[in-house]
Each structure stands twice: as structure tokens, then as C-alpha cells.
Amino acid sequence: MGSPQNTILVDRHGQEPWWKAATFYQVYPASFKDSNGDGWGDLPGLISKLDYLDDLGVDCVWVCPIFESPQADMGYDVSDYRKIHAPYGTLADVDTLVRECHARQMKVILDLVVNHTSIEHQWFKESRSSKDNPKRSWYIWKPPRFDEHGNRQPPTNWRGYFAGSTWAWDETTSEYYLHLYAPEQPDLNWDNPECRAAIYQETMRFWLDRGVDGFRIDTVNKFSKHADYTDAPISDPNSSLQPAPEMWCNGPRIHEFIHEMNREVLAPYSAVSVGELSNTPDPQSVLPYVSAKRQELDMVFEFSAIRLGNGNLFGGKYSYQPFTLPTLKAMTSKWQRFIDGTDGWTTVFCENHDNGRAVSRFGDTSTHEFWRRSAKTLALWQTTMTGSLFLYQGQEIGMTNMPAAWGIEEYKDIEAVNFYNEAVASGDQARIDKTKHGLSILARDHSRIPFQWSEEPNAGFCSGEASPWMRVHDDCGTINVEAQTGDPESILEFYRGMLKLRKKHRNVFVFGRHVLLEPEDEHVWIYLKEEQGGDGASTRKRALVVMNFSREERPLLDVAAALGCEGEAARFLVGTDGVESKISSLKGWEGRIYCNFEVAV
Incomplete structure (x- = not known):
């Protein structure tokens, strides 16, 4: 059995696992760094950075997924969990990545996609070959229904995430399979x-034995379906x-399934x-997944905040819904506080591979x-923020959404293409325009250039000389690592400084009460942000975070009063x-932190 270094304890009185105070960095490998000139990012490119x-x-x-795949959904359709998609490299490259990360005291986690496989996976090939194949029940097969005219219909009326039915007809055995x-x-x-x-055995122990340190688990709360497979109520009469x-x-x-996964493999x-925990907006439903005593998952991604602006996740997903700062504040506070008084843990993120860029959605690119x-x-x-911090590649240099002037042909993602084609097929110009507008803000493609x-x-x-698989941003000449490195005013250098500050004062920022x-x-x-525990409320370290989310200058509150200390004690x-700044106001899009503890010069 492999022996990843995950038992190292750090932080709060030396009693917390390493991952709680860790900064995770998500790499979308196709777009991170190409080492061989084929226009597709690869593992040697990642290793070089x-x-x-x-x-x-x-x-x-x-x-993100690097396994063998036909790439119907950028690797989230795995055809062999033990092989690497050739454009990314080889198994030896993964071994090198793990070794080189560990040499730098960094760890590596892989994307685990096990709610579904590719249609090209050997398991599915066997499952579809006949109704009595031993692997038939490894997938979900159902006979057709027939309407009053004798026309074949899917087993249920469910709409899938990428438009269309969740059921596909398979001629081989004359049944539908679920997707x-x-x-x-x-x-x-x-x-x-x-x-x-x-x-x-094949998707988890294989990689843990090679030294990886864990997994981000895709669509983790969709493993168990309601087995009666009945129609959903009508919410879209059209x-x-x-x-x-x-x-x-x-x-x-x-x-039951996730506890078993933990017991058999993770622990x-x-x-x-x-x-990845979608469609679970109630904290009381999330806590069982992350409660330490339940022994299921260490933490989850809950998407209420990052999905602000989306319509519903189905037909109207890309009908953009404006939101206010109080809404974002309330949503953030809710998921900062839901672990209070519990043995659960939370995550911090505002970007990933499935959403538009944060600065284009929550910031100001005017x-x-x-x-x-x-x-x-x-x-x-x-x-x-309290919790484990996750950054997405390019977030640290302020990468933005694709330019609005780019045409729809620049969108490559299966979801964006399907939703746009569905709008076009409707013949409704207003719907087409709404979809194009929503895609320009929310599409998954923005994070993948x-x-x-x-x-x-x-x-x-x-x-x-190479032709990149996606178009390079028009602003790359001004927004890039090289231009920001060493510039004390840059976003990149600010991130570097803040990540050091976060670790230095981890008991306030990582573990503190929000x-x-x-x-x-x-x-x-x-x-x-208030340190928890300690000698008493009067001696606890506190930090006050004040941020102006507008272009206009705004008045600054009484900092000392908010910190609960005398004026000179507010630093x-x-x-x-x-x-x-000595002025009693915040400039447009300015943020500051004040505290009640000594600040080293």
C-alpha cells in the first residue's frame, strides 16, 4: 500500500491535518502549458512550472482529468482509468509530477470521475453487449415506454445537464441507458x-499506490439514484x-456509499x-458529508455563491440573473458559518473550470x-476566508472572460454548444440573444482558454508556430505572469503576499470565526475574523476586513469599535x-485589513 504524507499535522495547536490550512491550485492541463508544440497542454509542461x-x-x-478519453467532455468521460490520454503524456510523467511535487513539499490530487465512464470504456462495452452479460448491471438500463400512438419513449421525462434526455437508446439490446x-x-x-x-481498485488504489495524495471527487452526491425512476413533475410546460x-x-x-469509499480506500x-456537491443548498444536508465523525469526505464544494447569475441549471441556465452585493455577502456568510460548533470543514473558492472568470463576474473589468x-x-x-483555499489557474494574475467581440464559434465546450444550438432550434430570437449574453458571462469556456x-x-x-486548441486571449500582452512578476502593484505579487499572510495568521484567517x-x-x-478558543474573548486575535465593491469612494466605519478595542490598539x-491611507474612506475597489494584534514590520 502507498504511504502518502497526509498524516502530517499543522496549525491550530498542532492538531489539524495539513489540508485544512493548505492552498490548493487547480490545473486544467489542456490549457496550462504545452511542452511539445502540439497546442495542447501536457504533464511535462505542468512539471516545468x-x-x-x-x-x-x-x-x-x-x-483535472488526464486519463484516456475520447474527450466528449474534456476528459470527464474516461475510457481507461489506468492510462493517460496520450496528448497529456505518460504514466511515467505522472510519477515524475508526484515525485517533483513532493520534493517541493507540495502534494498532488487527481480528479476522480466515477459517477459515469466513457461509452468507450471496456466496462460499458461489455455491459451493452447483451442483457445477460455479467457487467450488464454495472450501468443503468431500462426498457422503453410507449405512448398512445405506439411511439417509443424514454423511461422517464428527465432532462439532462447538457440538454436533451438523460436516456439514450441502444439498438444492441433494445433498451435505454441512463446518462x-x-x-x-x-x-x-x-x-x-x-x-x-x-x-x-482500478480508479483509486491504483493511483494512491503511485503516490498521489487524494482526489477531488466529481459529482459525488449523484452516485445513488432514486431507484423507482418515475417522471419528474412538470416545471417547464413548454x-x-x-x-x-x-x-x-x-x-x-x-x-452508505461514501462511507464505504472512505473505509475501503480513503482512510x-x-x-x-x-x-463536488451540487444541488444541495441546505447546510443541514451538507454537514453529514463533511462531519469528521461520519467518516465520509474531508470537505466539499458547495456552489450557491459561485452559481450566482445562473438561471436554473437546466433549460434556463444561461439566462443571466443579475444579483446584488448583499446577496453575495449573505451566501458567503452562510457557507462560512455552517460549520460553526460542528466537526465539519469548508472550502473557499470563487473560480473553477466550470464557471466564468471571477474578476469578470464579481469584479470590474470596465x-x-x-x-x-x-x-x-x-x-x-x-x-x-475560513476553510481550505482553492485557486484556479490564472486567477492569481486576474485572467478575464473571453472578449465579448468573439463569435460563438470560439465556444468549444459541449454544454455551451448544446445550449446555444437548443436556443437556435427554438427559433426564438429573444432566447437566442439571452443565451448568447449568458454565455458571454457564465460559460465554462472562459476558464479554459x-x-x-x-x-x-x-x-x-x-x-x-503551434496552433493552440483554444484561442489565446486578446489581452495576453498585458495580463500575463511575466509582466506581473516583480511588480509590487500587480495582482500576482499581491496574491503571493496574501498567501503568506494567510499562513502566518492562520488561526484568524483559516480557522477563525466569520x-x-x-x-x-x-x-x-x-x-x-476572530480567533477561536484561547484565553478569553478579550484576548482573542481579531481582524477586520473592509472592501469597497464599487467604483466610488465610500466612507470607512469606526475600525476600533468594530474590532472591539481602543483606538490605538487597532492596527x-x-x-x-x-x-x-490616512483618509477615513475607501477608494473605489479598495480593500484593507485591520487587526487588534501586533504587526511585525
Whole structure:
């Protein structure tokens, strides 16, 4: 059995596991760094940039799927869990990545995609070959229904995440199979114990034995479906297909399955686990997944905040819904506080591979100056939150959404393409326009364009002679690592400093209690971070975070009163503008932190 170094304890009185105070960095490998000139990012390219990640302050690298795949959904359709998709490299490259990360005291987690496989996976090929094949029940098969005219219909009226039915007809055995996502991604049947055992052995132990330190677990709360497979209620009278997440999220056996996964694999290897938990907006439903005594997952991603602006997750997902700062504040506070008084843990993130860029959604890109200021303010927000911090590649340099002038042909993602084509097929111009507008803000493609390393051709992502798999951003000449390195005013250097500050004062920022102040203020975001435990309330360390989320100058509250200390005891810790401003107001898109403890010079 492998022996990852996950038992190292750090932080709060030496009693917390390493991953709680860690900064995780998500790499979308196709777009991070191309080493061989084929226009596709690869593992050698990632390995060549490990010193950059180490210098940034990264503790763990999360690598999105690199397994063998037909790439119907950018690797989230795995055809062989033990092989590497050739454009990414080889198994030896993974071994090198793990070895080189560990040499820098960084860890590595992989993306575990086991709600579904590719249609090309050998398990599915066997399952579809005949109704009596031993692997038939490793997937979910159902006979057709027939309407009053004798026309064949899917088993249920469920609409999938990528548009269309969740059921695909298979001529080989004249039955439908379930796929919550694309037809090329058939869902595994977790109710089958042999299937679960194979998942544990071939998709988890195989990689843990090679030294990886854990997994981000894709669609973790969809493993257990409601087995009666009944129609969803009609919520969209204009469609024959209906959204039905209640039929497959948080199903009747989900906690049994995840506890078993932990007992059989995660715990024996001391492997860290972070689950993708969608459609679970109630904290009381999330806590069982992350409660230490339940022995399921270490932490999960809950998406209420990052999904602000989306319509519903199905037909209207890309009908953009504007939101206010109080809404974002309330949502953030809710998921900061839901672990209070419990043995659970939480995560901090505002970007990932499935959403538009944070500075384009929560910040201000109207001018170059507001872009820089707002990106630094977002950095201040993220690095002062309670929980394990997750950064997405390019977030640290303020990468933005694709230019609005780019045409729809630049969108490559299966979800964006399907939703746009569905709108076009409707013939409704208003719907088409709404979809295009929503995609320009929210589409997954925005986070997937090539990483911007330098002013060189193709932004240094690949050679100038290569043709990158996605178009390089028009602003790469001004927004890139090379331009920001060493610039004390840059977003990159601010992130580097804030990650050090976060670790230095981890008991306040990582483990501290979050208290939202002035929740209804539509321009200024203020919260208190307070060290927990200690000798008493009067001696606890506190930090006050104040951020102006508008372009106009705003008044600054009484800092000492908010910190609960005498005036001279309130100290300036750090700010997005560098030195403390003596004026009693915040500039547009300015953020500051004040504290009640001594600040080392």
C-alpha cells in the first residue's frame, strides 16, 4: 500500500491535518502549458512550472482529468482509468509530477470521475453487449415506454445537464441507458457491489499506490439514484423534458456509499478528499458529508455563491440573473458559518473550470485600473476566508472572460454548444440573444482558454508556430505572469503576499470565526475574523476586513469599535493599495485589513 504524507499535522495547536490550512491550485492541463508544440497542454509542461507554483505559495496541485478519453467532455468521460490520454503524456510523467511535487513539499490530487465512464470504456462495452452479460448491471438500463400512438419513449421525462434526455437508446439490446450528462457518458450503477469494488481498485488504489495524495471527487452526491425512476413533475410546460435533480442528487444510499469509499480506500491511505456537491443548498444536508465523525469526505464544494447569475441549471441556465452585493455577502456568510460548533470543514473558492472568470463576474473589468484594483480586492476576500483555499489557474494574475467581440464559434465546450444550438432550434430570437449574453458571462469556456505566461506569441502557452486548441486571449500582452512578476502593484505579487499572510495568521484567517457586519450595504463588504478558543474573548486575535465593491469612494466605519478595542490598539495589517491611507474612506475597489494584534514590520 502507498504511504502518502497526509498524516502530517499543522496549525491550530498542532492538531489539524495539513489540508485544512493548505492552498490548493487547480490545473486544467489542456490549457496550462504545452511542452511539445502540439497546442495542447501536457504533464511535462505542468512539471516545468512547478517552481512557479511553489513560489506562489501552493501546497497542493489538483490536476483535472488526464486519463484516456475520447474527450466528449474534456476528459470527464474516461475510457481507461489506468492510462493517460496520450496528448497529456505518460504514466511515467505522472510519477515524475508526484515525485517533483513532493520534493517541493507540495502534494498532488487527481480528479476522480466515477459517477459515469466513457461509452468507450471496456466496462460499458461489455455491459451493452447483451442483457445477460455479467457487467450488464454495472450501468443503468431500462426498457422503453410507449405512448398512445405506439411511439417509443424514454423511461422517464428527465432532462439532462447538457440538454436533451438523460436516456439514450441502444439498438444492441433494445433498451435505454441512463446518462445525466452527454450520451457518451453512461452512468455507473453504484447499487452493484462488484461495480463499486472495481471502482475502488482500478480508479483509486491504483493511483494512491503511485503516490498521489487524494482526489477531488466529481459529482459525488449523484452516485445513488432514486431507484423507482418515475417522471419528474412538470416545471417547464413548454418542454417534454423536465429538470429532475431530486431524482439523482443525495439519493437514498449516498451516505452508505461514501462511507464505504472512505473505509475501503480513503482512510487506509490517509488520502484527502474534496467532493463536488451540487444541488444541495441546505447546510443541514451538507454537514453529514463533511462531519469528521461520519467518516465520509474531508470537505466539499458547495456552489450557491459561485452559481450566482445562473438561471436554473437546466433549460434556463444561461439566462443571466443579475444579483446584488448583499446577496453575495449573505451566501458567503452562510457557507462560512455552517460549520460553526460542528466537526465539519469548508472550502473557499470563487473560480473553477466550470464557471466564468471571477474578476469578470464579481469584479470590474470596465477599465484596466478597475480590473487591477478589483482583482486584488477579490484576492483579499478569498485569502481571508475560513476553510481550505482553492485557486484556479490564472486567477492569481486576474485572467478575464473571453472578449465579448468573439463569435460563438470560439465556444468549444459541449454544454455551451448544446445550449446555444437548443436556443437556435427554438427559433426564438429573444432566447437566442439571452443565451448568447449568458454565455458571454457564465460559460465554462472562459476558464479554459490558454494560460497567459508572457508576451510571447500564444502567450507563452505554446510555441509561436503551434496552433493552440483554444484561442489565446486578446489581452495576453498585458495580463500575463511575466509582466506581473516583480511588480509590487500587480495582482500576482499581491496574491503571493496574501498567501503568506494567510499562513502566518492562520488561526484568524483559516480557522477563525466569520462574522458579517452591515449585511445590507450595497457597496461595502465588511466582516470580522476572530480567533477561536484561547484565553478569553478579550484576548482573542481579531481582524477586520473592509472592501469597497464599487467604483466610488465610500466612507470607512469606526475600525476600533468594530474590532472591539481602543483606538490605538487597532492596527493596519495590509491593503490592496499597499500602505495605509490616512483618509477615513475607501477608494473605489479598495480593500484593507485591520487587526487588534501586533504587526511585525
